[in-house]
Amino acid sequence: MASRSRDATDAAVERELLSAGDVARTVARMAHQVIEKTAVGADTEPPVLLGIPTRGAPLADRLADRISEFSGISVPHGSIDITLYRDDLRHRPTRPLERTRMPESGIDGKIVILVDDVLFSGRSIRAALDALRDQGRPKAVQLAVLVDRGHRELPIRADYVGKNVPTSRAEDISVLLTEVDGSDAVLLRAAREEDQA
Amino acid sequence: MRHLLAAEGLDRDTITELLDTADGLKQTLLGREVRKLPTLRGRTVITVFYENSTRTRVSFELAGKWMSADVINVSAGGSSVGKGESLRDTALTLTAAGADCVIIRHPASGAAQRLAHWLADSPVAVVNAGDGMHEHPTQALLDAATLREKLGSLDGRRIGIVGDVLHSRVARSNVHLLTCLGAEVTVVAPPTLLPQGIETWPVTVSHEIDAELPSLDAVMMLRVQAERMHGGFFPSAREYAIGYGLSEARAALLPEHAVILHPGPMLRGMEIASRVADAPNALVTDQVANGVHVRMAVLYHLLASEGAESA
Numbered sequence: 170m171a172s173r174s175r176d177a178t179d180a181a182v183e184r185e186l187l188s189a190g191d192v193a194r195t196v197a198r199m200a201h202q203v204i205e206k207t208a209v210g211a212d213t214e215p216p217v218l219l220g221i222p223t224r225g226a227p228l229a230d231r232l233a234d235r236i237s238e239f240s241g242i243s244v245p246h247g248s249i250d251i252t253l254y255r256d257d258l259r260h261r262p263t264r265p266l267e268r269t270r271m272p273e274s275g276i277d278g279k280i281v282i283l284v285d286d287v288l289f290s291g292r293s294i295r296a297a298l299d300a301l302r303d304q305g306r307p308k309a310v311q312l313a314v315l316v317d318r319g320h321r322e323l324p325i326r327a328d329y330v331g332k333n334v335p336t337s338r339a340e341d342i343s344v345l346l347t348e349v350d351g352s353d354a355v356l357l358r359a360a361r362e363e364d365q366a
Numbered sequence: 367m368r369h370l371l372a373a374e375g376l377d378r379d380t381i382t383e384l385l386d387t388a389d390g391l392k393q394t395l396l397g398r399e400v401r402k403l404p405t406l407r408g409r410t411v412i413t414v415f416y417e418n419s420t421r422t423r424v425s426f427e428l429a430g431k432w433m434s435a436d437v438i439n440v441s442a443g444g445s446s447v448g449k450g451e452s453l454r455d456t457a458l459t460l461t462a463a464g465a466d467c468v469i470i471r472h473p474a475s476g477a478a479q480r481l482a483h484w485l486a487d488s489p490v491a492v493v494n495a496g497d498g499m500h501e502h503p504t505q506a507l508l509d510a511a512t513l514r515e516k517l518g519s520l521d522g523r524r525i526g527i528v529g530d531v532l533h534s535r536v537a538r539s540n541v542h543l544l545t546c547l548g549a550e551v552t553v554v555a556p557p558t559l560l561p562q563g564i565e566t567w568p569v570t571v572s573h574e575i576d577a578e579l580p581s582l583d584a585v586m587m588l589r590v591q592a593e594r595m596h597g598g599f600f601p602s603a604r605e606y607a608i609g610y611g612l613s614e615a616r617a618a619l620l621p622e623h624a625v626i627l628h629p630g631p632m633l634r635g636m637e638i639a640s641r642v643a644d645a646p647n648a649l650v651t652d653q654v655a656n657g658v659h660v661r662m663a664v665l666y667h668l669l670a671s672e673g674a675e676s677a
Contacts, residue, residue, distance in 0.1 A: 253394065253405040253666075258670045259672045261671055264671075265383065265387065266386070268390070268393070299404065303398065304398070
């Protein structure tokens, strides 16, 4: 949920943290880490990758593709909408719902890896954990994020991090993905004072 | 959205947003063991029904409960309304008691509008669950959701609304909503059951059901509202059924892909033959199921966000 209206960039200073090539390499590295940590192989149950819309969803698809490519094991993947579980609904304009796609095999007894683009306050992940609980009972839940920018407001940490980026609260991280934005990149820009929840 | 009082005046974007939300909610709850979302926790929804209803009241109650709102039902019979309390005082009482949303059904056209006017200074949202012969917007939304589900986009689709158009708030709401979504609506009724001023509606008017059926994508049968009929609108029930009832022979005139809707409660043998009502292309139970999701969507758009206007 790190996207910002692009017109805010006019006056702001913008810096590219990851190029399109970097994004691809980072996702590939994370795929290797998942394979190692969850022991993806012929004789283990593969993890289930669930992306948090908007940009977590295509990231989960890409991660699943890389894992299948490297391990030869096909990994169930989908998306989980957290809108109805957010803790800031009252204080924001009404949000449209995003898509939830649960793999047919379900999540009961499986390792579920939540996938998101940016880890910031941790509140999205809290909402995702609640949403997950209503879908079933995974054996364990892990978290993969492309960028960890710090400033946690809840006791949540990621198991797989593409890139750690120490930021100030005034800065803004934008993850761009081809599926949503037409191109791949991670940008850092000095945003206005208003803060992300 | 502050209130939902009528389908008339809703713009296409708002309608589409509501239908998309309903769709999303349906997908979210599909196949779940626990149909409960935390979204409206701590919100209080009060339904006030001055007219009998099964599906609408149950549907609103489920919609609220599935989103974790506290739902209280007040019916005219068991409340202070029976002691002579006015609608305004009842509304102010419910607001003072802490309602965030009042859902009202009332035999007088315009009741919901009046209520919204009286509650203008409070943050309470008002939903019209049917006011006299005026409107029933959530019914039109659930009909549109059901049609969209089966037919895809409603642009250019031909939809017939047949029967007691005069007394039907369902017909009024549907005409506004469906035409707003791009459908071409034809109303079919005997002249006695058409309202004055029908020529100003954005519809085609017909008195011959058999001539219309072969070209329709969907036909919506209306209930004959005996409780609102004071006088002879047609000679007999039998004659009405012969002239305008959807018999098996008539249903066969519909194109193969066409679907049949009825807002319920159905009078089998009157406006719709029993076997037609149970046919696979009759979507009466789909309508009821979609009704809950549509009403969840309405409550979500009215109650989830506070202060900030919908973007």
